[in-house]
Amino acid sequence: MTEDSGTRVRRWSARAAYLFAAVTIAVPVVFAGVVGTVGLLIVGAGGVVVTTAALYWLLTRYGLLRWASLVIAALTPIVVVALFVRAHLLWVVLLAAAAALAALACARIALRPETSRTTAPELPAARARHPFLIMNPRSGGGKVERFELPRRAEELGAEVVLLTGQVDVVALARAAVARGADLLGVAGGDGTQALVAGVAAEHGLPFLVISAGTRNHFAMDLGLDRADPAAGLDALSDGVELRVDLGRINGLPFVNNASFGVYAEIVRSPAYRDDKTATVLRLLPDLLAGHRGNHLVARIDGTTVTGAQAILVSNNPYGTSDLAGLSRRERLDRGLLGAVTLTVASTRDAVGLIRRTRSRGLTQRTAPEVTVDADAPRIPVGVDGESLELDTPVRCVVEPGALRVWVPRNRPGTPPAAPTIDWLRLRDLAFRGR
Known part of the structure; x- marks a missing residue:
């Protein structure tokens, strides 16, 4: 052959x-x-x-x-x-x-891989009759206005609401559902995406993601074109449906991740918005030494991790090379949370982490539920980039296939993750013909 x-x-x-x-x-x-x-x-x-x-x-x-x-x-x-x-x-x-x-x-x-992987299997998507879209003009440095998203959406028959000031987006979405909206969508950051996605999941409605935020991690993992937010609107005229999972943290929805410990404590500081670098350098020593912040206990599928300085819980796991949730997830329909805990208590732990050795200071697990407890009744948590305070114990769960996301039929897609270097597999390919 x-x-x-x-x-x-x-x-x-x-x-x-x-x-x-x-x-x-x-x-x-x-x-x-x-x-x-x-x-x-x-x-x-x-x-x-x-x-x-x-x-x-x-x-x-x-x-x-x-x-x-x-x-x-x-x-x-x-x-x-x-x-x-x-x-x-x-x-x-x-x-x-x-x-x-x-x-x-x-x-x-x-x-x-010979073929690119897909976030989730594609299903047919019917045409929405009353789509309702919430757009944040401040997100992503003004992408909503720059790409003329309101005009383009209205030309496709959507009702558009622009956020001004402090607005309850959950109440907006629920009011739209009561008026007969049969699709909810957001052009904004991942935090706003998550809130409206929760409403869509509750009512079994399709959800539209428009990548008008700064980082657009959820859009990236859905395979959308982050450089052209307007392309996401094509799902209204020629789209397919992806059934993906939705995370819940103390009942609140999240599409990407929730972070506990060092990051959550730093982001909570009022000074962080004005001077990020100075705030990190000022707070980090006490946080890493345990003189500041809460003592955390994570329970992950029978494993208990005590005293972790940082915990990341994600809606489906990130790649094993990504400890901070800054990269991407290969799938969004595995029905599992990803959990990473990190404890760097000494120089030796820091060296081990850089060398990527499996030290006791680093754990990576998957589980349908993760609980984080602390020595305080409430703790700061970063949820999809938003700083919140939640009651302890904080319970994170995943709802498999809860979210019906509509995406354009023609989209860049999700590139396959960099493969793990397996020299035995390479030997078979090189010399054994398989």
Whole structure:
């Protein structure tokens, strides 16, 4: 049987990955010798450890120690490079690093899925007769007006309400349902999206996402075009339906994630809006040392984590390479929450985290329910970017398939996540024909 072009590309990419990996190992041995190679590894690894430790002290100390840590963190890479130059080995390091990057790139080409994954199966979507859209003119730096979203939506038969001042969007959505709206939608941030999505789920109505916010994480995971919010309106004339999950935290809906601990405490500070960097540097040492903030206890599918400094609970899990919920989720219909807890109590923990070792300070789990308790009756929680205070224990659950999202039939889609590098799989592709 003749192999197709895609299979040939994957096979030769796997072979190239092994070739570049061999070059990565051979270059320092050939040009620096075994002793020189060991020296390179010691200096390089030592530089990473010292820099990481200095950055940890920068974030966890005040005064003179903080400034000294900043100097060490800045100077260490320079010293490492200087040592390589002095030993006439900098070019060896750069060549080996280039070969390693080439091996990684080839491995990802070889292992990437042959077809892009979908957030959820597509279902037929009928035409909405009375769509109701809420638009926030302030979101995303004025995307609503810049892309003429109200005019375009009204031309498609939608009723549009622009948010001005403090408005109860849940009450707006419920009033629209009472008047006969058969679709609810939002052009705004993820926090507003979540509130209206909750109303749509309660009434079994389809929900329309228009990517007019700043980050638009939910839109990204739905495969929408974040660069062109107006493209989301195509779902009103030629759309398909995705049944996706909806998260609930103490009964409130969320579409992305809820964060506890350090991030929630910092965002709650009134000074955060005016000067984010200064606020983080001022609050972080006491938060990491446990002198400020609440003592958290997370219960995740039979696992209890005590004293975590940061907890992230997401509506479906993020990729294992993403600890902060800043990336993307491959699926939104698994019926599970993702849970990440982080405890960095020492320099050793910080180094272990940077090296991505599975230390006891990091847990990543999936579960249908996550409970977070604390030593206070109420705690700050960041829910889809909004700062809230919720009663403890805080209960997070997922409602499988609760949300009927309408998206355009033609959309960019969700690119497959970067594959995990599996050298055994690469060997099979390169040399065994499978």
